[in-house]
Amino acid sequence: MAFKIDNFRHYVDLIDDWDAFVDACKRPLPVVIWANPLRREVLGRLNHADGLPFSIEEDQTGGDFLVARLRARGYECEEVSWYPGAYKFLDFPKPGRTLEHLLGIYHVQEEVSLIPSVVLTPRPGELILDMCAAPGGKTAQISVAMASEGTVVANDVRIDRLRALRSNCERLGLLNVAMTGHDGTRYPLDDGPFDAILLDVPCSCEGNIRRGIGADYEPQGTFLTGRSGLQATLLGRAWKMLAPGGRLVYSTCTFAPEENEMVLDYSLRDDAHIQPFHISGLTASPGVTTWLGRELRPDCANVSRFWPHSNDTGGFTVALVRKDVAN
Amino acid sequence: MKHLPFIEIDGEPYARWWRDRFDPVNDPFLRMRFYQRGRAKVWVGTAGIANLRSTRTDAVGIHLLRIGGRFWKPTSAGIVAFGGSARASVIDLDRHETVKFLAGEDVRLAKDDVRREVLPRGFIAVRYHGVAIGCAEWHGGEVVTSLIPKNQRIKKIDL
Numbered sequence: 449m450a451f452k453i454d455n456f457r458h459y460v461d462l463i464d465d466w467d468a469f470v471d472a473c474k475r476p477l478p479v480v481i482w483a484n485p486l487r488r489e490v491l492g493r494l495n496h497a498d499g500l501p502f503s504i505e506e507d508q509t510g511g512d513f514l515v516a517r518l519r520a521r522g523y524e525c526e527e528v529s530w531y532p533g534a535y536k537f538l539d540f541p542k543p544g545r546t547l548e549h550l551l552g553i554y555h556v557q558e559e560v561s562l563i564p565s566v567v568l569t570p571r572p573g574e575l576i577l578d579m580c581a582a583p584g585g586k587t588a589q590i591s592v593a594m595a596s597e598g599t600v601v602a603n604d605v606r607i608d609r610l611r612a613l614r615s616n617c618e619r620l621g622l623l624n625v626a627m628t629g630h631d632g633t634r635y636p637l638d639d640g641p642f643d644a645i646l647l648d649v650p651c652s653c654e655g656n657i658r659r660g661i662g663a664d665y666e667p668q669g670t671f672l673t674g675r676s677g678l679q680a681t682l683l684g685r686a687w688k689m690l691a692p693g694g695r696l697v698y699s700t701c702t703f704a705p706e707e708n709e710m711v712l713d714y715s716l717r718d719d720a721h722i723q724p725f726h727i728s729g730l731t732a733s734p735g736v737t738t739w740l741g742r743e744l745r746p747d748c749a750n751v752s753r754f755w756p757h758s759n760d761t762g763g764f765t766v767a768l769v770r771k772d773v774a775n
Numbered sequence: 776m777k778h779l780p781f782i783e784i785d786g787e788p789y790a791r792w793w794r795d796r797f798d799p800v801n802d803p804f805l806r807m808r809f810y811q812r813g814r815a816k817v818w819v820g821t822a823g824i825a826n827l828r829s830t831r832t833d834a835v836g837i838h839l840l841r842i843g844g845r846f847w848k849p850t851s852a853g854i855v856a857f858g859g860s861a862r863a864s865v866i867d868l869d870r871h872e873t874v875k876f877l878a879g880e881d882v883r884l885a886k887d888d889v890r891r892e893v894l895p896r897g898f899i900a901v902r903y904h905g906v907a908i909g910c911a912e913w914h915g916g917e918v919v920t921s922l923i924p925k926n927q928r929i930k931k932i933d934l
Contacts, residue, residue: 497904
Protein backbone atom coordinates (compact mmCIF):
# COMPACT_ATOMS: atom_id res chain seq x y z
CA MET A 449 0.00 0.00 0.00
CA ALA A 450 1.31 3.40 -0.88
CA PHE A 451 2.34 5.74 1.87
CA LYS A 452 -0.61 7.93 2.70
CA ILE A 453 0.52 10.74 4.91
CA ASP A 454 -3.05 12.01 5.07
CA ASN A 455 -3.89 9.03 7.27
CA PHE A 456 -1.68 10.60 9.91
CA ARG A 457 -2.59 14.23 9.49
CA HIS A 458 -4.80 14.23 12.60
CA TYR A 459 -1.76 13.40 14.76
CA VAL A 460 -0.07 16.67 13.86
CA ASP A 461 -0.55 18.06 17.37
CA LEU A 462 1.00 14.96 18.96
CA ILE A 463 4.18 15.09 16.89
CA ASP A 464 6.96 17.47 17.88
CA ASP A 465 8.46 17.74 14.38
CA TRP A 466 6.01 16.95 11.58
CA ASP A 467 8.52 17.33 8.74
CA ALA A 468 11.01 15.02 10.43
CA PHE A 469 8.18 12.51 10.97
CA VAL A 470 7.16 12.55 7.30
CA ASP A 471 10.77 12.31 6.26
CA ALA A 472 11.44 9.32 8.54
CA CYS A 473 8.33 7.50 7.30
CA LYS A 474 9.68 7.59 3.77
CA ARG A 475 13.03 6.01 4.61
CA PRO A 476 13.40 2.22 4.63
CA LEU A 477 13.98 0.56 7.99
CA PRO A 478 17.35 -0.92 8.86
CA VAL A 479 17.49 -4.66 9.59
CA VAL A 480 18.00 -5.23 13.32
CA ILE A 481 19.17 -8.52 14.83
CA TRP A 482 19.95 -9.55 18.40
CA ALA A 483 22.43 -12.24 19.40
CA ASN A 484 20.95 -15.18 21.31
CA PRO A 485 23.03 -15.88 24.44
CA LEU A 486 21.60 -19.42 24.60
CA ARG A 487 23.53 -20.25 21.43
CA ARG A 488 26.84 -18.66 22.36
CA GLU A 489 28.55 -22.03 22.52
CA VAL A 490 27.44 -22.93 19.00
CA LEU A 491 28.70 -19.57 17.78
CA GLY A 492 32.02 -20.18 19.50
CA ARG A 493 32.46 -23.51 17.73
CA LEU A 494 31.62 -22.07 14.32
CA ASN A 495 34.04 -19.19 14.83
CA HIS A 496 36.75 -21.55 16.04
CA ALA A 497 36.37 -23.62 12.87
CA ASP A 498 36.57 -20.49 10.71
CA GLY A 499 39.55 -18.92 12.49
CA LEU A 500 37.48 -16.10 14.01
CA PRO A 501 37.40 -14.92 17.65
CA PHE A 502 35.56 -17.50 19.75
CA SER A 503 36.23 -17.32 23.50
CA ILE A 504 32.64 -17.02 24.70
CA GLU A 505 33.58 -16.04 28.24
CA GLU A 506 34.66 -12.66 26.89
CA ASP A 507 31.35 -11.96 25.25
CA GLN A 508 28.21 -12.13 27.39
CA THR A 509 25.69 -11.96 24.58
CA GLY A 510 27.77 -13.47 21.81
CA GLY A 511 27.12 -10.26 19.88
CA ASP A 512 30.71 -9.21 19.25
CA PHE A 513 31.65 -12.58 17.85
CA LEU A 514 28.51 -12.76 15.75
CA VAL A 515 29.33 -9.38 14.27
CA ALA A 516 32.90 -10.49 13.56
CA ARG A 517 31.41 -13.42 11.68
CA LEU A 518 28.93 -11.42 9.65
CA ARG A 519 31.51 -8.69 8.89
CA ALA A 520 33.79 -11.35 7.47
CA ARG A 521 31.02 -12.01 4.96
CA GLY A 522 30.69 -8.33 4.09
CA TYR A 523 27.69 -7.31 6.23
CA GLU A 524 28.46 -4.02 7.95
CA CYS A 525 26.51 -2.93 11.00
CA GLU A 526 26.41 -0.64 14.00
CA GLU A 527 25.42 -1.35 17.60
CA VAL A 528 21.96 -0.60 18.91
CA SER A 529 23.20 1.55 21.76
CA TRP A 530 20.48 0.78 24.30
CA TYR A 531 20.22 -3.00 23.79
CA PRO A 532 23.28 -5.16 24.49
CA GLY A 533 23.90 -7.64 21.68
CA ALA A 534 21.63 -5.95 19.11
CA TYR A 535 22.92 -4.53 15.82
CA LYS A 536 21.47 -2.71 12.85
CA PHE A 537 22.38 -3.33 9.25
CA LEU A 538 21.62 -1.05 6.34
CA ASP A 539 22.41 -3.73 3.79
CA PHE A 540 21.60 -7.30 4.86
CA PRO A 541 19.22 -8.51 2.16
CA LYS A 542 18.33 -12.02 3.42
CA PRO A 543 18.99 -12.20 7.16
CA GLY A 544 16.73 -15.26 7.43
CA ARG A 545 18.79 -17.33 5.01
CA THR A 546 22.02 -17.77 6.88
CA LEU A 547 23.26 -20.80 8.82
CA GLU A 548 23.51 -18.58 11.91
CA HIS A 549 19.83 -17.73 11.67
CA LEU A 550 18.85 -21.35 11.11
CA LEU A 551 20.80 -22.35 14.21
CA GLY A 552 19.14 -19.68 16.30
CA ILE A 553 22.33 -17.70 16.89
CA TYR A 554 20.41 -14.52 16.20
CA HIS A 555 16.85 -13.30 15.76
CA VAL A 556 15.64 -10.59 13.38
CA GLN A 557 13.40 -8.12 15.17
CA GLU A 558 12.55 -4.50 14.61
CA GLU A 559 14.33 -2.15 17.01
CA VAL A 560 11.23 -0.62 18.65
CA SER A 561 9.61 -4.01 19.12
CA LEU A 562 12.51 -4.90 21.43
CA ILE A 563 11.19 -2.34 23.93
CA PRO A 564 8.14 -4.03 25.53
CA SER A 565 10.02 -7.10 26.83
CA VAL A 566 12.70 -4.84 28.32
CA VAL A 567 10.06 -2.74 30.08
CA LEU A 568 8.48 -5.92 31.48
CA THR A 569 11.79 -6.72 33.32
CA PRO A 570 11.35 -10.52 33.43
CA ARG A 571 13.11 -12.23 36.32
CA PRO A 572 14.31 -15.85 36.64
CA GLY A 573 11.74 -18.08 38.29
CA GLU A 574 8.67 -16.05 37.43
CA LEU A 575 5.52 -17.21 35.66
CA ILE A 576 4.96 -14.86 32.73
CA LEU A 577 2.23 -14.73 30.10
CA ASP A 578 2.81 -13.40 26.60
CA MET A 579 -0.80 -13.18 25.52
CA CYS A 580 -0.48 -12.38 21.80
CA ALA A 581 2.92 -13.94 21.29
CA ALA A 582 3.45 -14.93 17.66
CA PRO A 583 5.85 -14.79 15.91
CA GLY A 584 7.74 -14.97 19.18
CA GLY A 585 10.54 -12.37 19.18
CA LYS A 586 9.34 -10.77 22.41
CA THR A 587 8.70 -14.22 23.92
CA ALA A 588 12.29 -15.11 23.15
CA GLN A 589 13.62 -11.95 24.81
CA ILE A 590 11.61 -12.79 27.93
CA SER A 591 12.80 -16.39 28.00
CA VAL A 592 16.42 -15.33 27.57
CA ALA A 593 16.13 -12.67 30.30
CA MET A 594 14.84 -15.36 32.66
CA ALA A 595 17.89 -17.53 31.93
CA SER A 596 15.49 -20.41 31.21
CA GLU A 597 14.32 -20.43 34.86
CA GLY A 598 10.60 -20.11 35.47
CA THR A 599 7.98 -20.36 32.77
CA VAL A 600 6.80 -18.24 29.86
CA VAL A 601 3.37 -19.11 28.55
CA ALA A 602 3.25 -17.88 24.97
CA ASN A 603 -0.25 -17.72 23.57
CA ASP A 604 -1.67 -16.99 20.17
CA VAL A 605 -5.15 -17.62 18.88
CA ARG A 606 -4.25 -18.21 15.25
CA ILE A 607 -3.01 -21.66 14.28
CA ASP A 608 -0.77 -20.39 11.48
CA ARG A 609 0.82 -17.82 13.76
CA LEU A 610 1.19 -20.41 16.50
CA ARG A 611 3.18 -22.52 14.07
CA ALA A 612 5.53 -19.61 13.38
CA LEU A 613 5.86 -19.06 17.13
CA ARG A 614 6.77 -22.68 17.71
CA SER A 615 9.29 -22.77 14.92
CA ASN A 616 11.00 -19.62 16.23
CA CYS A 617 11.07 -20.91 19.82
CA GLU A 618 12.60 -24.20 18.73
CA ARG A 619 15.08 -22.53 16.43
CA LEU A 620 16.24 -20.24 19.23
CA GLY A 621 16.44 -23.20 21.64
CA LEU A 622 14.07 -21.68 24.22
CA LEU A 623 13.61 -24.18 27.02
CA ASN A 624 11.10 -22.56 29.37
CA VAL A 625 8.32 -21.67 26.95
CA ALA A 626 4.93 -23.40 26.86
CA MET A 627 2.82 -22.46 23.86
CA THR A 628 -0.96 -22.30 23.98
CA GLY A 629 -3.64 -21.56 21.40
CA HIS A 630 -6.39 -19.84 23.35
CA ASP A 631 -8.60 -17.00 22.29
CA GLY A 632 -7.05 -14.37 24.55
CA THR A 633 -10.42 -12.83 25.35
CA ARG A 634 -11.47 -16.12 26.95
CA TYR A 635 -8.13 -17.23 28.32
CA PRO A 636 -8.75 -19.78 31.14
CA LEU A 637 -8.42 -17.91 34.40
CA ASP A 638 -7.24 -21.11 36.15
CA ASP A 639 -3.90 -20.90 34.34
CA GLY A 640 -2.94 -17.80 36.33
CA PRO A 641 -2.18 -15.78 38.28
CA PHE A 642 0.88 -14.54 36.43
CA ASP A 643 3.70 -12.47 37.91
CA ALA A 644 3.88 -10.41 34.74
CA ILE A 645 1.95 -10.21 31.48
CA LEU A 646 3.00 -8.88 28.11
CA LEU A 647 -0.02 -7.77 26.11
CA ASP A 648 1.20 -6.82 22.65
CA VAL A 649 -2.24 -6.58 21.12
CA PRO A 650 -3.27 -6.87 17.48
CA CYS A 651 -3.51 -3.34 16.17
CA SER A 652 -3.78 -1.31 13.00
CA CYS A 653 0.02 -1.33 12.63
CA GLU A 654 0.46 2.32 11.71
CA GLY A 655 3.99 2.14 13.10
CA ASN A 656 4.94 -0.40 10.44
CA ILE A 657 4.65 2.25 7.74
CA ARG A 658 8.37 2.06 7.01
CA ARG A 659 8.22 -1.66 6.37
CA GLY A 660 6.20 -0.95 3.26
CA ILE A 661 3.13 -2.32 4.98
CA GLY A 662 0.69 0.56 4.97
CA ALA A 663 -1.57 1.17 7.91
CA ASP A 664 -5.09 -0.12 7.45
CA TYR A 665 -6.26 2.33 10.04
CA GLU A 666 -8.76 4.94 9.03
CA PRO A 667 -9.49 7.70 11.53
CA GLN A 668 -12.65 6.61 13.29
CA GLY A 669 -13.69 9.55 15.35
CA THR A 670 -15.52 7.41 17.89
CA PHE A 671 -14.14 5.28 20.65
CA LEU A 672 -14.46 1.49 20.65
CA THR A 673 -14.63 0.95 16.95
CA GLY A 674 -12.17 -0.97 14.84
CA ARG A 675 -9.79 -2.95 17.00
CA SER A 676 -10.21 -0.95 20.19
CA GLY A 677 -12.99 -3.23 21.40
CA LEU A 678 -10.87 -6.35 21.05
CA GLN A 679 -7.93 -4.59 22.68
CA ALA A 680 -10.04 -3.49 25.64
CA THR A 681 -11.45 -7.02 26.08
CA LEU A 682 -7.96 -8.51 25.97
CA LEU A 683 -6.71 -6.01 28.53
CA GLY A 684 -9.67 -6.73 30.81
CA ARG A 685 -8.99 -10.46 30.63
CA ALA A 686 -5.25 -10.06 31.16
CA TRP A 687 -5.85 -7.86 34.18
CA LYS A 688 -7.93 -10.62 35.83
CA MET A 689 -5.04 -13.04 35.43
CA LEU A 690 -2.37 -10.72 36.78
CA ALA A 691 -1.19 -11.41 40.33
CA PRO A 692 -1.55 -8.62 42.93
CA GLY A 693 1.55 -6.47 42.73
CA GLY A 694 2.20 -7.82 39.23
CA ARG A 695 3.19 -5.83 36.16
CA LEU A 696 1.62 -5.69 32.77
CA VAL A 697 3.04 -4.16 29.63
CA TYR A 698 0.49 -3.06 27.06
CA SER A 699 1.94 -2.27 23.67
CA THR A 700 0.93 -1.63 20.08
CA CYS A 701 2.84 -0.80 16.93
CA THR A 702 0.38 1.96 16.25
CA PHE A 703 0.03 5.69 16.97
CA ALA A 704 -3.74 5.95 17.44
CA PRO A 705 -4.72 7.01 20.96
CA GLU A 706 -7.94 5.07 20.28
CA GLU A 707 -5.85 1.88 20.47
CA ASN A 708 -3.55 2.96 23.27
CA GLU A 709 -4.40 5.54 25.93
CA MET A 710 -8.14 5.28 25.33
CA VAL A 711 -8.07 1.50 25.74
CA LEU A 712 -6.11 1.86 28.97
CA ASP A 713 -8.50 4.54 30.17
CA TYR A 714 -11.53 2.42 29.34
CA SER A 715 -10.31 -0.89 30.84
CA LEU A 716 -8.22 0.01 33.85
CA ARG A 717 -9.65 0.77 37.31
CA ASP A 718 -8.29 2.20 40.53
CA ASP A 719 -6.11 -0.83 41.28
CA ALA A 720 -4.02 -0.05 38.19
CA HIS A 721 -1.20 2.46 37.94
CA ILE A 722 0.43 3.37 34.66
CA GLN A 723 4.05 3.96 35.57
CA PRO A 724 6.73 6.01 33.89
CA PHE A 725 9.84 4.30 32.56
CA HIS A 726 12.95 5.47 30.84
CA ILE A 727 15.32 3.61 28.58
CA SER A 728 18.67 5.30 28.36
CA GLY A 729 19.52 5.90 24.70
CA LEU A 730 15.92 6.06 23.45
CA THR A 731 13.80 9.17 23.02
CA ALA A 732 10.14 8.79 23.95
CA SER A 733 7.23 11.23 23.87
CA PRO A 734 4.62 11.28 26.64
CA GLY A 735 1.20 9.72 26.20
CA VAL A 736 -1.92 11.77 25.55
CA THR A 737 -4.37 12.66 28.31
CA THR A 738 -7.07 14.24 26.17
CA TRP A 739 -8.29 12.95 22.82
CA LEU A 740 -11.43 13.50 20.79
CA GLY A 741 -12.57 15.89 23.47
CA ARG A 742 -12.32 13.28 26.18
CA GLU A 743 -10.34 13.62 29.41
CA LEU A 744 -8.37 10.43 30.03
CA ARG A 745 -6.75 9.05 33.20
CA PRO A 746 -3.98 11.45 34.20
CA ASP A 747 -1.44 8.58 34.41
CA CYS A 748 -1.88 8.07 30.64
CA ALA A 749 0.82 10.75 30.47
CA ASN A 750 3.21 7.99 31.59
CA VAL A 751 2.61 6.02 28.40
CA SER A 752 5.67 6.17 26.15
CA ARG A 753 5.27 6.92 22.46
CA PHE A 754 8.17 6.08 20.17
CA TRP A 755 7.70 8.01 16.92
CA PRO A 756 9.64 6.91 13.82
CA HIS A 757 11.68 10.11 13.63
CA SER A 758 12.70 10.18 17.32
CA ASN A 759 15.06 7.19 17.14
CA ASP A 760 15.02 6.38 13.40
CA THR A 761 12.87 3.27 13.96
CA GLY A 762 9.33 2.09 13.35
CA GLY A 763 6.57 3.42 15.60
CA PHE A 764 5.54 1.89 18.92
CA THR A 765 3.49 2.80 21.96
CA VAL A 766 4.24 1.13 25.29
CA ALA A 767 2.59 1.33 28.73
CA LEU A 768 3.85 -0.23 31.95
CA VAL A 769 0.99 -0.89 34.37
CA ARG A 770 1.37 -2.06 37.94
CA LYS A 771 -1.40 -3.74 39.91
CA ASP A 772 -1.99 -2.89 43.54
CA VAL A 773 -0.91 -5.42 46.10
CA ALA A 774 -4.12 -6.90 47.52
CA ASN A 775 -5.45 -5.34 50.71
CA MET B 776 -7.45 -30.28 15.37
CA LYS B 777 -7.33 -32.78 18.21
CA HIS B 778 -6.06 -31.38 21.47
CA LEU B 779 -4.25 -33.74 23.77
CA PRO B 780 -2.90 -32.58 27.11
CA PHE B 781 0.78 -32.36 27.91
CA ILE B 782 1.94 -34.28 30.98
CA GLU B 783 5.28 -34.13 32.72
CA ILE B 784 6.97 -37.52 32.70
CA ASP B 785 10.06 -39.28 34.00
CA GLY B 786 12.55 -38.60 31.23
CA GLU B 787 15.21 -41.10 32.25
CA PRO B 788 14.32 -43.75 29.59
CA TYR B 789 14.60 -41.11 26.87
CA ALA B 790 17.74 -39.52 28.28
CA ARG B 791 19.29 -42.98 28.51
CA TRP B 792 18.35 -43.78 24.90
CA TRP B 793 19.90 -40.49 23.81
CA ARG B 794 23.13 -41.19 25.73
CA ASP B 795 23.34 -44.69 24.26
CA ARG B 796 22.69 -43.46 20.75
CA PHE B 797 24.85 -40.32 20.66
CA ASP B 798 27.38 -40.83 23.49
CA PRO B 799 27.53 -37.10 24.37
CA VAL B 800 30.58 -35.74 26.17
CA ASN B 801 28.37 -34.20 28.88
CA ASP B 802 24.83 -35.12 29.88
CA PRO B 803 22.81 -32.60 27.86
CA PHE B 804 19.68 -33.17 29.98
CA LEU B 805 20.96 -32.02 33.35
CA ARG B 806 18.14 -30.18 35.17
CA MET B 807 15.80 -30.72 32.21
CA ARG B 808 12.17 -31.76 32.51
CA PHE B 809 10.45 -34.09 30.08
CA TYR B 810 6.91 -33.88 28.79
CA GLN B 811 4.74 -36.11 26.67
CA ARG B 812 1.76 -35.41 24.51
CA GLY B 813 -0.25 -38.35 23.24
CA ARG B 814 1.64 -41.59 22.69
CA ALA B 815 4.23 -40.52 20.21
CA LYS B 816 5.87 -37.23 21.14
CA VAL B 817 8.41 -36.44 23.84
CA TRP B 818 9.42 -32.86 24.62
CA VAL B 819 12.12 -31.44 26.81
CA GLY B 820 12.56 -28.11 28.57
CA THR B 821 12.49 -26.32 31.90
CA ALA B 822 8.92 -24.94 31.93
CA GLY B 823 6.54 -25.79 34.77
CA ILE B 824 3.25 -26.91 33.27
CA ALA B 825 1.25 -27.86 36.38
CA ASN B 826 -0.79 -24.68 35.95
CA LEU B 827 -1.67 -25.40 32.36
CA ARG B 828 -4.63 -27.64 32.91
CA SER B 829 -6.24 -26.91 29.61
CA THR B 830 -5.76 -29.05 26.53
CA ARG B 831 -4.97 -26.16 24.26
CA THR B 832 -1.27 -26.42 24.92
CA ASP B 833 0.48 -26.69 21.59
CA ALA B 834 4.12 -27.16 22.53
CA VAL B 835 6.40 -27.13 25.56
CA GLY B 836 10.11 -26.45 25.17
CA ILE B 837 11.75 -28.42 22.38
CA HIS B 838 10.29 -31.45 20.63
CA LEU B 839 12.97 -34.10 21.19
CA LEU B 840 11.75 -37.52 20.11
CA ARG B 841 9.03 -39.39 18.31
CA ILE B 842 8.45 -42.68 20.07
CA GLY B 843 5.38 -43.90 18.21
CA GLY B 844 7.06 -45.99 15.52
CA ARG B 845 9.27 -49.10 15.57
CA PHE B 846 12.34 -46.93 16.03
CA TRP B 847 12.55 -43.81 18.10
CA LYS B 848 13.28 -40.79 15.97
CA PRO B 849 15.12 -37.74 17.24
CA THR B 850 13.96 -34.41 15.80
CA SER B 851 16.24 -31.94 14.04
CA ALA B 852 15.44 -29.30 16.68
CA GLY B 853 16.36 -31.82 19.40
CA ILE B 854 19.67 -32.61 17.73
CA VAL B 855 20.55 -28.93 17.29
CA ALA B 856 19.78 -28.26 20.96
CA PHE B 857 21.15 -31.41 22.60
CA GLY B 858 23.38 -33.12 20.04
CA GLY B 859 26.30 -30.70 20.01
CA SER B 860 28.76 -32.96 21.81
CA ALA B 861 27.77 -36.26 20.20
CA ARG B 862 30.54 -38.82 19.73
CA ALA B 863 28.47 -41.57 18.15
CA SER B 864 25.84 -41.81 15.41
CA VAL B 865 27.05 -38.55 14.01
CA ILE B 866 28.36 -37.57 10.59
CA ASP B 867 30.43 -34.49 9.79
CA LEU B 868 29.61 -32.85 6.47
CA ASP B 869 31.75 -30.53 4.40
CA ARG B 870 30.56 -27.19 3.12
CA HIS B 871 29.12 -28.45 -0.14
CA GLU B 872 27.29 -31.33 1.56
CA THR B 873 25.93 -29.01 4.24
CA VAL B 874 24.35 -26.73 1.65
CA LYS B 875 22.59 -29.75 0.13
CA PHE B 876 21.56 -31.15 3.49
CA LEU B 877 20.01 -27.88 4.64
CA ALA B 878 18.10 -27.62 1.36
CA GLY B 879 16.56 -31.01 2.18
CA GLU B 880 18.50 -32.86 -0.51
CA ASP B 881 20.19 -36.26 -0.19
CA VAL B 882 23.90 -36.36 0.53
CA ARG B 883 25.91 -39.07 -1.27
CA LEU B 884 28.47 -41.23 0.53
CA ALA B 885 30.91 -43.01 -1.79
CA LYS B 886 31.56 -46.71 -1.13
CA ASP B 887 35.08 -46.00 0.12
CA ASP B 888 34.12 -43.01 2.29
CA VAL B 889 35.81 -43.47 5.67
CA ARG B 890 32.86 -41.88 7.47
CA ARG B 891 30.82 -45.05 6.79
CA GLU B 892 33.08 -47.15 9.00
CA VAL B 893 31.85 -45.82 12.32
CA LEU B 894 28.34 -44.82 11.33
CA PRO B 895 25.46 -46.99 12.63
CA ARG B 896 22.33 -47.37 10.55
CA GLY B 897 19.19 -45.50 11.41
CA PHE B 898 18.72 -41.91 12.57
CA ILE B 899 21.94 -39.94 12.88
CA ALA B 900 23.03 -36.48 13.94
CA VAL B 901 24.53 -34.23 11.27
CA ARG B 902 27.31 -31.77 12.02
CA TYR B 903 29.07 -28.97 10.22
CA HIS B 904 32.14 -27.26 11.66
CA GLY B 905 31.58 -29.15 14.92
CA VAL B 906 28.04 -27.84 15.30
CA ALA B 907 24.93 -30.05 15.20
CA ILE B 908 22.65 -28.91 12.38
CA GLY B 909 19.94 -31.55 12.11
CA CYS B 910 18.80 -35.14 11.79
CA ALA B 911 19.37 -37.56 8.91
CA GLU B 912 18.63 -41.18 8.08
CA TRP B 913 21.17 -43.67 6.75
CA HIS B 914 20.64 -47.32 5.89
CA GLY B 915 24.11 -48.38 4.86
CA GLY B 916 23.86 -47.37 1.21
CA GLU B 917 25.15 -44.35 -0.64
CA VAL B 918 22.38 -42.03 0.41
CA VAL B 919 22.12 -39.98 3.59
CA THR B 920 18.57 -38.62 3.66
CA SER B 921 18.06 -35.14 5.05
CA LEU B 922 15.24 -34.99 7.61
CA ILE B 923 15.22 -31.22 7.93
CA PRO B 924 11.52 -30.31 8.22
CA LYS B 925 10.08 -29.05 4.94
CA ASN B 926 9.23 -25.60 6.25
CA GLN B 927 12.77 -25.09 7.53
CA ARG B 928 14.68 -26.06 4.41
CA ILE B 929 16.71 -23.30 2.84
CA LYS B 930 17.88 -23.37 -0.75
CA LYS B 931 21.41 -22.01 -1.26
CA ILE B 932 22.00 -21.13 2.36
CA ASP B 933 24.42 -18.29 3.12
CA LEU B 934 27.29 -20.13 4.88
